[in-house]
Amino acid sequence: DSGVTQTPKHLITATGQRVTLRCSPRSGDLSVYWYQQSLDQGLQFLIQYYNGEERAKGNILERFSAQQFPDLHSELNLSSLELGDSALYFCASSVGAGMETQYFGPGTRLLVL
Amino acid sequence: LAKTTQPISMDSYEGQEVNITCSHNNIATNDYITWYQQFPSQGPRFIIQGYKTKVTNEVASLFIPADRKSSTLSLPRVSLSDTAVYYCLVGDDTGGFKTIFGAGTRLFVKA
Numbered sequence: 001d002s003g004v005t006q007t008p009k010h011l012i013t014a015t016g017q018r019v020t021l022r023c024s025p026r027s028g029d030l031s032v033y034w035y036q037q038s039l040d041q042g043l044q045f046l047i048q049y050y051n052g053e054e055r056a057k058g059n060i061l062e063r064f065s066a067q068q069f070p071d072l073h074s075e076l077n078l079s080s081l082e083l084g085d086s087a088l089y090f091c092a093s094s095v096g097a098g099m100e101t102q103y104f105g106p107g108t109r110l111l112v113l
Numbered sequence: 114l115a116k117t118t119q120p121i122s123m124d125s126y127e128g129q130e131v132n133i134t135c136s137h138n139n140i141a142t143n144d145y146i147t148w149y150q151q152f153p154s155q156g157p158r159f160i161i162q163g164y165k166t167k168v169t170n171e172v173a174s175l176f177i178p179a180d181r182k183s184s185t186l187s188l189p190r191v192s193l194s195d196t197a198v199y200y201c202l203v204g205d206d207t208g209g210f211k212t213i214f215g216a217g218t219r220l221f222v223k224a
Contacts, residue, residue: 002158035214042214043200043214048212058212090157098204099144099145099204101159102159102212104155104156104157106155106156
């Protein structure tokens, strides 16, 4: 158990819909990262927040947005969903904003039908 | 962020030592080298991190030559449960970088 929690564990929805994925980092960690992993694909970095502020941005679509709240939990919002958005979405946290060890949550498996 | 190159896949047998090499020719002075392990449908798990020479923990060893343009993850006496994807990352701790995992190396351990 990494100490990072993600909800929900599974999510099934339809194209065009909007969903919100939630992540609670390990106690004491200030950074939250979001990744997307499609079937048999590598991890695609989406975005990083550090202490409430956006720190780094990867290949995150405009239909996707995220935020980190004062209590340091984070939410990833996916809108206008397409079939290709079906993937595992991982959240990770770390103490700082740099190359510290990232602790990954169990992921949310999203299926868009 | 330095680009890394790893073999796509490797096969081994139980009990053997496995060495996975990662090339990072444009590694910067402040960059560290970090390895993660990922099992199917699970999030990656930190294995080891180093800057130069050799680092060893209870799971693996990391060998980094003097020029730091490559690194080798060594897994002693692998078992079937070591079958996973192994990722090499290179970056510094100044923050604001994009974490690039790459395709990783798929290790398959056979009985």
